[in-house]
Amino acid sequence: MMEEVFRELQEADIGRTAWKEPLSKHTTWKIGGPADILIEPEGIKALQKAMNIITARNVPWRAVGRGSNLLVDDSGIEGVVIKLGRNMEYMEEEEMQIRAGAGFSFIKLATILSKKGYSGLEFAGGIPGTVGGAVFMNAGAHGSDMSDIVVKAHVLYPDGSLVCLTNEELAFSYRTSILQKERAVVCEAVLALREGDKEVVVEEMKKHKDYRRNTQPWNYPCAGSVFRNPLPDHAGALIEQSGLKGYRHGGARISEQHANFIVNVDNAEATDVTAIIKHVQHTVQERYGITMQTEVEIVERSENG
Missing domain, CATH: 3.30.43.10 (Uridine Diphospho-n-acetylenolpyruvylglucosamine Reductase, domain 2)
Structure with missing residues (x-):
């Protein structure tokens, strides 16, 4: 079939x-x-x-x-x-509103707009992924996220209908949106930015990029933060305090640089990463009584669709 x-x-x-x-x-x-x-x-x-x-x-x-x-x-x-x-990496400007295709690199978009002196995307410095993924996950850092700048998003539903969802209809919350509950594909997003001081905006972007470069292990294949922060606590601190930095299973390891990162150090398989995730969840639950939820999406073959 x-x-x-x-x-x-x-x-x-x-x-x-x-x-x-x-x-x-x-x-x-x-x-x-x-x-x-x-x-x-x-x-x-x-x-x-x-x-x-x-x-x-x-x-x-x-x-x-x-x-x-x-x-x-x-x-x-x-x-x-x-x-x-x-093929879906495009950008159009109309005054301070930006229409960007879902396939546009999020960090590339932020870098281009910062050089124009547009403010609002400084938090994106160093965040990997696409515009579509950023909307889907309500990506954020440094106290800001997509909910602050998204005006609307065009999404495609399985019946073939293309629907425009407003910021309110996207129902953003911490690292989530309505799109994680509904079956739909983000096609493009419209973002509202502000006119800023070009030098200040570029410097802010650079500061965030440098911070990520200095504190996160991008020298190995990884997927960013693995766990959501169980606010007011921080996932990385809980994992580090549990003595799990450097914990390894197969080809995967908890980063020595940032405990909320699991890095692929030697041809790791998904089973290596899931074993570490379960070990972290068990250890933190036992020690602190805190349930650690993943920020990364785990896709098993039988779960697709």
């Missing part, structure tokens, strides 16, 4: 269509088995066409950006993986 879906997607000429492509090529952890089918739509219309085929065939699907917040099972992902990348 999947072979038929693959042929149909190829014939629909929606963009790149790949069979059984390893998702380790598409995640920042460099971990993950194959997707049955991977597609990279050439634009919103191509994405709609693909979604109509996927829905008509009742095939499981999942959207990904740069895979910076994703742990994919070693057995891969069932069904169709929709990658929103370079």
